[in-house]
Amino acid sequence: MAANTRRIEIGDVVIGGGNPVAVQSMANKKTDDIKATVEQIRNLEEAGCELVRVAVPGREAVEALPKIKKEISIPLIADIHFHWEYAVGAIEAGVDKIRINPGNIGSENLVAKIIEKAKDFGTAIRIGVNSGSLHPKYSKEEDAPAALVKSCLEYVRFCEAMDFHNVVLSVKSSSVVDSIKAYRMLAEQTDYPLHLGITESGSLMSGTVKSAVGLGVLLADGVGDTIRVSLSADPVHEVQVAYQILQSLGLRFYGPEIISCPTCGRCDIDMIPVVEEIEKRLMSVKTPLKVAIMGCIVNGPGEAKGADIGIAGGKSEGILFKGGKAIRKVPAKDMVGELMGEIEKLIEDVKEKESQ
């Protein structure tokens, strides 16, 4: 996406310059609890997380960084506020990127020390301006998105004056509307890759909706090179939701897509448990498949035909569809088993083809 942004390397992940939108998340264990942090990051990796950030609020966290990095296989990003010396320490510790909000680091002189060090080590910096922690100079601006963008671009110019261009930008707000406005404005004025996120977006459900709307609107316009969904929940959910957003827009593929009807008074089968069961069984499948689970004969056969594999449920039996054709009838009680059997066969076929 956003083929006109610059290409920035963060460890072995490249963002911007037309590369796939990268999915990131943030560990929420105490960073100096190395065991817990590493375990969480490994869970995130398994869920498909491509870049991971940890908070670095103290010296112990700085010291934990090289030990964490050794134990994980995705690029590590250090999140630093207030303390320039932790930023310098994190870069020396070998992290792949740091995230700072220069507004809370202190004088330009201190920010310059960080940039100098990042230049020496080839470390990328995200300039992450947030509505909740704007530089006092801008915090009185009435137009919040404009204030975020102005503040961010001022730091960009500061980096450029030091001939430092290894930069990723973010202008997050807890307001979806303000975030959309700010990122759109920023995308017009810069070609650095953009890290998208809606900050402090809330619980699993409301945070998912806010992130899907805000990030969805921007990504549909081609804005955004890496995304982080923020949820007050287990960060593994952040990764899952991020991929669902990207997959819905055809930007990344993550796992089988289930096309299932919302059920209505026409529905002849008890759909919801069937969908839940199939979804659960498909959780670990990474083969691109479209699976239709339909409860009646109105949209059922049509949608099931469009899918790789599908079932249209009837009163006592369902019709299995494969590759657009009805293949056989199955009794209602065997639907989940029969559908899963066909899905497994299909996955085997795909694997066989790939191995040839």
Added chain:
Amino acid sequence: MAANTRRIEIGDVVIGGGNPVAVQSMANKKTDDIKATVEQIRNLEEAGCELVRVAVPGREAVEALPKIKKEISIPLIADIHFHWEYAVGAIEAGVDKIRINPGNIGSENLVAKIIEKAKDFGTAIRIGVNSGSLHPKYSKEEDAPAALVKSCLEYVRFCEAMDFHNVVLSVKSSSVVDSIKAYRMLAEQTDYPLHLGITESGSLMSGTVKSAVGLGVLLADGVGDTIRVSLSADPVHEVQVAYQILQSLGLRFYGPEIISCPTCGRCDIDMIPVVEEIEKRLMSVKTPLKVAIMGCIVNGPGEAKGADIGIAGGKSEGILFKGGKAIRKVPAKDMVGELMGEIEKLIEDVKEKESQ
């Protein structure tokens, strides 16, 4: 929204012409089980549903319609496929709107009978074309969104030729990308109000993401006069998610907004249960409030200041904020109670002001 669309009355709810985007859902009990259907619709009403649809797959369902209508207080929409006589029966039974996909009703002559009856009774018709049930004439078109729009507009012209303009349109697809394209195309070519939805969008989580992305992209552009989130889940969730989408874009207000951080290694309190508890306690509150629950001192005080009421949690104590000012410190264990106490006071203040 979409101030340039026509104004259509559905019972006492007006959509289009700049009216607020209306939230609708669909009952999934058997429509001829009047007791179950009415009970479900009342739950939907309580959740804020403004228009409700029921499936009418048979004569018994047609006969149930007047009885259901008598027991509920929001406009009733009958969803009819294949059978023109059920559509005519539903209109005679006094429903406020019917939804048909003319492509599966049969000859133009039969569709004309429905339109004639709707004209007589002043009943609105939604022409709901679906990717899963396109007219055979269009089902071979390679460009799926264009096929949906062409098919829909052909039916519009048919209505107009009969001087019938009491029309709402939808062009749903299970593909978010195709839905966005189709609705954008349709919005350019017609001024009838648009009913937005992503069809067969899947389970609670994946369906929420697909709907939030698809509907969010369109609503952010000003497209859409009424929305239905389709989920393979209890329809009450459809209503909640619909309002969360609209609220995130500032289009409707539904309930308090919780600004809560995703927690990270800086977090000094056990945030997730606090957010869940506060969210649960706020479920029934309909007063516009922004509540911040923040786990540290980085974004905490900033975001808490922007909220009506908030807490920034620290190691052993939190700081309560109200109207932008820190009001007092509270011990960590009392945070939920103290925050809820302040929220309740604030709600009382709002109510008192409103009653003056």
